Amino acid sequence: MNRIHLAGYSLLASAFVLAAMLIVQIDRKGISAVSEAEAGMVLSKGSVSMLTAETRSDEESVFIIENSSETMLIYLLDLQRKEMNLEVIVDLAAAFGRNRANFNNNSNQTQYRPR
Numbered sequence: 756m757n758r759i760h761l762a763g764y765s766l767l768a769s770a771f772v773l774a775a776m777l778i779v780q781i782d783r784k785g786i787s788a789v790s791e792a793e794a795g796m797v798l799s800k801g802s803v804s805m806l807t808a809e810t811r812s813d814e815e816s817v818f819i820i821e822n823s824s825e826t827m828l829i830y831l832l833d834l835q836r837k838e839m840n841l842e843v844i845v846d847l848a849a850a851f852g853r854n855r856a857n858f859n860n861n862s863n864q865t866q867y868r869p870r
Contacts, residue, residue, distance in 0.1 A: 807832075820847070 797806040802822040810816040810831075817830040817839065829843040 816842075 797804065799805075804820045804822070806818050808816055808818065815832040815834065817832060819828040819830070820826075821828075825846065825848040827843075827845040827847055828841060829845070830839045831842045832839050
């Protein structure tokens with residue numbers, strides 16, 4: 756074995772040691788290497804899907820997607836008052852740049868509701 760092979764094997768061994776140390780640190784701190792979406796509950800029936808998600812540390816939202824009209828409704832849940840308020844209506848076809856037969860290019864793709 757010559758010096759070049761020895762150096763290559765040494766570099767490879769140190770790369771494995773560093774990778775193992777990185778994996779241990781990620782596991783110890785609870786950091787996910789891949790970002791994951793978390794949803795409290797997802798329900799689908801026909802062309803409608805509904806999911807709940809924590810949007811802020813003290814806030815839950817309900818997302819309702821209606822596939823046939825390509826619309827998403829976002830409701831904000833106020834758990835203290837036991838209320839659910841419509842916050843945003845999103846035209847998904849316009850948001851993702853797809854054209855529909857009845858799509859008007861001058862229409863607003865997102866409508867915000869006043870509180």
